[in-house]
Amino acid sequence: MRPLxxxxxxxxxxxxxxxxxxRREQPVWWAAEIGMFCVSRHRDVRACLAxxxxxxxxxxxxxxxxxxxxxxxxxxxxxxxxxALLAAxxxxxxxxxxxxAAAAGVLPGVLDGLGEGAAVEFVADVAARVPLLVTxxxxxxxPGDHDFVVTRVAHLLRxxxxxxxxxxxxxxxxxxxxxxxxxxxxGRPPAGSLLRALAGCDLPREEAVSLTLLTLAxxxxxxTALLANAMVCLLRFxxxxxxxARRPALLRPFxxxxxxxxxxxxxxxxxxARDTILAGVGLPEGAPVKxxxxxxxxxxxxxPAAAAFDPKRSQAxxxxxxxxxxxxxxxxxxxxxxxxxxxxFLARFPAARSPGGGVPPVAGGTFRQPVRLPLLL
Numbered sequence: 580m581r582p583l584x585x586x587x588x589x590x591x592x593x594x595x596x597x598x599x600x601x602r603r604e605q606p607v608w609w610a611a612e613i614g615m616f617c618v619s620r621h622r623d624v625r626a627c628l629a630x631x632x633x634x635x636x637x638x639x640x641x642x643x644x645x646x647x648x649x650x651x652x653x654x655x656x657x658x659x660x661x662x663a664l665l666a667a668x669x670x671x672x673x674x675x676x677x678x679x680a681a682a683a684g685v686l687p688g689v690l691d692g693l694g695e696g697a698a699v700e701f702v703a704d705v706a707a708r709v710p711l712l713v714t715x716x717x718x719x720x721x722p723g724d725h726d727f728v729v730t731r732v733a734h735l736l737r738x739x740x741x742x743x744x745x746x747x748x749x750x751x752x753x754x755x756x757x758x759x760x761x762x763x764x765x766g767r768p769p770a771g772s773l774l775r776a777l778a779g780c781d782l783p784r785e786e787a788v789s790l791t792l793l794t795l796a797x798x799x800x801x802x803t804a805l806l807a808n809a810m811v812c813l814l815r816f817x818x819x820x821x822x823x824a825r826r827p828a829l830l831r832p833f834x835x836x837x838x839x840x841x842x843x844x845x846x847x848x849x850x851x852a853r854d855t856i857l858a859g860v861g862l863p864e865g866a867p868v869k870x871x872x873x874x875x876x877x878x879x880x881x882x883p884a885a886a887a888f889d890p891k892r893s894q895a896x897x898x899x900x901x902x903x904x905x906x907x908x909x910x911x912x913x914x915x916x917x918x919x920x921x922x923x924f925l926a927r928f929p930a931a932r933s934p935g936g937g938v939p940p941v942a943g944g945t946f947r948q949p950v951r952l953p954l955l956l
Contacts, residue, residue, distance in 0.1 A: 585613055585869075591942050594845065595886070598874035607860040615848075615869045616862055621878035621896065623858050627870045628847075629903025632855040635848075649793040651905075658904065661790060664780065666908045668773050668794075675776040678798075678912040681717035682919055685709060690927055693956060698934065701952040706806035707799075709920055714798030718791055719763065719772025731756045732795050753792070760788045797909060804843030804948035805834070805917045807941075811949055812837050813921075814938045816888055824929065827922060829890065834917050836890040838899040839882070845873035846945055847901065872898050928956045 583597050584590055590597060601608060601619035608617045618627055627633045634654055650661045664673075671677025689709055693699055711729050720728050731752050738749045760774070764787055768774035773794065777787040812833075813820045823829045851866040862868070875898050877885040882892065900910035907913075924931070931954045933939075939949040 583610065583612075583617075585610070586944065591944055592940060594873070595877065598871060598877060601871070602874060602878060607858040607862075609860075610869070613869070615867045616857075616860070617869045617871060618857065619871045619874040620858070621875040621881045621898070624870055624872065624875035624898055625902050626857060627849045627868055628898065628901055628905065632852055632857075633849040633868065634852040635905060636850070649789045651793065654904075661786065662904075662908050664782070665790060665794070668776055669909055669912050673776040673780070674771075675773055676717070676771040678713070678717050678909070679915055679919075682709075682713045682916050685712045685716055686919060686923060690923060693928070695928065695956050697956050699954050699956060701810055701954050702803070702807050702949060703951075705920065705924065706810070706948075706952070707803045709806070710802035710916065711799050713802075713916065714795055717773055717798070718794060719769045719774040721769070724759075727759070728756065728795065729799075732799055736796060736800055757788050757792065760791050764788065764791075794909075797907070798913075800946060801843050801907075801909075802913050802916050804946060805838065805913060806920055807948040807952055808841040808843060809834055809837045809917060809921055810952055810954075811938055811941055812841060812888065813925075814933055819890065820925070823925065830918055830922055831914070832890040832894070834914055834921070835894040835897070836888060836892065838914075839876045839894060839897045840888050841941055841947075842873050842876060842899040843948060844899070844946055845943075846871050872901070931956050 583601075598619055601617060606618065606620040606623055608619075609615075610617050618624055635652055636654055650658065650665065653661065667673050668675060669678045671680060686709060689705065689712070693704065699705070711732075712725070715725050715728055734752050735749055735756070738746065761784060763774050764778050764784060768778055774791065777791065780787070782790075819829070819833055823833060847870050849868045849870055851862040851864055851868065853864050855862050876882070879885045881896050900907040900913075934953055934955045939952050941947050941949055
């Protein structure tokens with residue numbers, strides 16, 4: 580099979596033909612140019628995500644180099660314990676304010692700052708701004724420190740998507756941000772915040788800081804891309820915008836289809852826990868595996884007419900938020916936040932449109948979204 584350039588512009592613009600070719604010709608393929616096995620079919624992706632033959636533990640994975648050891652790097656009892664703790668925090672069950680409650684206090688102010696008939700840049704003004712404000716509010720970052728935290732989280736996130744080098748700067752930023760969060764934990768974090776709840780938990784300080792860093796990063800990255808990609812789909816498929824206006828309950832299945840059809844995150848990484856065979860291909864212990872979530876979501880064997888956008892289809896098999904023990908514990912909150920933001924935005928600005936009539940492309944590597952999305956309200 581001829582090579583694929585995962586870091587090339589053609590792939591970043593339109594990866595779907597390459598995914599289809601992988602599923603058809605070589606569903607488990609050694610990509611020498613990136614030094615990883617690529618897994619593209621739905622059934623094999625699920626096996627990587629949930630099977631005992633694969634693990635997340637590897638000291639040199641990019642996310643660990645950037646953020647240090649987090650929940651993403653754990654298996655077994657430590658993973659289960661931290662995952663349960665994060666789920667309780669997101670739900671607001673530890674004396675803290677839940678994620679949805681934090682969002683309710685942020686969203687009206689953002690929308691009030693947008694005027695009817697005005698030109699806005701949806702990614703910067705809404706899709707990126709709201710999740711960052713909500714997440715910093717949920718964590719308990721003082722308002723005066725928002726810019727300090729947001730700029731450093733953004734710097735770290737840039738190193739998760741094919742960045743070549745620069746890890747020394749990322750490590751410095753991570754150390755700086757971790758020190759700031761440790762100081763907040765040692766002081767008196769705001770009442771009702773994640774940090775206040777963690778300060779009262781029997782959790783080592785380093786693990787509490789790690790969990791907070793992960794919350795800041797995940798809350799910003801996935802929600803921003805989901806909101807931006809959802810707006811792209813509303814512009815591409817205006818009939819669904821009209822249907823949602825008449826029946827707001829359709830917004831939730833619409834967003835679920837956005838997650839399948841134009842997901843924020845296209846792949847994740849696993850490692851062979853032992854010598855194993857997947858789809859007839861031998862993988863040695865420790866082999867790195869690029870698990871192509873987005874390809875699995877377009878697998879024609881699982882999703883009929885997979886290349887069509889159809890919110891009426893079942894989403895039960897979607898792997899956009901992972902599968903198994905490492906499925907994203909915040910998936911419901913990311914979906915709920917997107918529903919709140921888009922529902923209120925569409926009700927407030929029903930005539931919002933692209934100024935030139937075109938739809939900006941969704942592009943990127945592991946994480947994909949439009950770079951800019953200008954709208955006239």
